[in-house]
Amino acid sequence: MIRTRVGYAGGKKENPTYHQLGDHTETLEVDYDPAHISYEKLLELFWEEHNPTSSSWSTQYKAAVFYHDDEQKRQALATRDRLAARLGKTIRTEVVPFSRFYPAEAYHQKYYLRGNKQFLKELQRYYPQDEGLMNSTAAARVNGYLGRNGTADSLKAEIEGYGLSESSRQALLHAAGVKR
Amino acid sequence: MMSRLNIALFAMLGTLGSGQSAAAPVTPPNAELPAIDSAAPAKIETATFALG
Numbered sequence: 001m002i003r004t005r006v007g008y009a010g011g012k013k014e015n016p017t018y019h020q021l022g023d024h025t026e027t028l029e030v031d032y033d034p035a036h037i038s039y040e041k042l043l044e045l046f047w048e049e050h051n052p053t054s055s056s057w058s059t060q061y062k063a064a065v066f067y068h069d070d071e072q073k074r075q076a077l078a079t080r081d082r083l084a085a086r087l088g089k090t091i092r093t094e095v096v097p098f099s100r101f102y103p104a105e106a107y108h109q110k111y112y113l114r115g116n117k118q119f120l121k122e123l124q125r126y127y128p129q130d131e132g133l134m135n136s137t138a139a140a141r142v143n144g145y146l147g148r149n150g151t152a153d154s155l156k157a158e159i160e161g162y163g164l165s166e167s168s169r170q171a172l173l174h175a176a177g178v179k180r
Numbered sequence: 181m182m183s184r185l186n187i188a189l190f191a192m193l194g195t196l197g198s199g200q201s202a203a204a205p206v207t208p209p210n211a212e213l214p215a216i217d218s219a220a221p222a223k224i225e226t227a228t229f230a231l232g
Contacts, residue, residue, distance in 0.1 A: 001193055001194055001195070001196040002221055002224060004193050004194050009228060009230070010230070025230045026230060027228055027229065027230045028189060028193070028228070028229050028230070028231070029226060029227070029228045030193050030226070030227050030228075030229075031224050031225070031226050032196070032224070032225055032226075032227065033221040033222065033223060033224060033225075034223055034225050035221075035222060035223065037196050039225070039227060041196075042193075042196075042227050042229075045189065045192065045193070045196075046189070046229050046231070049189045049192075049231060050231045050232050051232075054232075056232055061232050062230060062232055063230055063231055063232035064229070064230045065228075065229055066228035066229070066230070068225075068226055068227070068228070072227070093232075098228050101228060111191070112191055123214075126212070126213050126214060126217075136214070136217050137214075137216050137217050138214035138216050138217050140193075140194035141194055141195060141216070143191055143194050144191045144192060144193070144194030144195035145195060146191075147191030147192070147194075149191050149192040149194070149195045150195030150196075154195065155195075158205075158216060160205075160206040160207065160215070161205045161206060161207055161214060161215035161216035161219075162207065162214050162216060163207040163211060163213070163214030163215065163216075163217075164214075
């Protein structure tokens with residue numbers, strides 16, 4: 001994963017904000033290197049992480065795959081149909097074409113990281129502007145490990161590249177549950 | 181506030197593919213950017229989801 005952002009997509013209103021969302025939906029956008037992660041793997045996680053058989057009760061919170069090209073569309077529909085067959089139920093999650101993504105306000109980005117001032121302050125030395133922090137792989141990684149995702153081995157393998165001080169590296173290993 | 185599901189997947193995705201390089205780049209002291217942010221991937225693709 002190269003970077004992750006939260007924002008708004010799927011609607012026609014220009015420049016939506018959290019309080020003036022219009023017809024948009026709260027959305028995740030991820031940039032990834034296909035040599036390391038496949039779109040099919042991302043779809044697999046997506047289908048696992050929500051209940052695709054329940055109807056959306058608002059546009060703001062609906063579930064959807066926004067495909068960027070024909071191949072993404074093909075894979076999204078194929079995985080959706082396989083899941084429907086396995087569950088024996090209708091899938092309510094939409095598969096729709098991507099049009100435009102609007103990043104959400106800075107305070108929505110990197111939720112766990114923003115809740116930890118020590119790490120946030122260190123990464124803001126590199127990225128004093130919110131956009132830089134939003135697009136940083138290091139920030140996405142730290143945010144993810146603070147949310148207790150990933151594995152101890154993967155964190156230990158690359159933590160030196162996150163640009164953190166020694167005390168913050170130790171604190172992140174501890175927060176992520178890695179035993180020294 | 182972003183939905184709980186979006187926050188959870190967002191964090192999980194942030195760690196995907198980490199630790200895969202045989203020799204992870206190391207950020208030198210006083211570097212302008214973290215080493216992992218200076219590495220240029222060969223190809224970048226984008227995926228967009230909403231979790232409800």
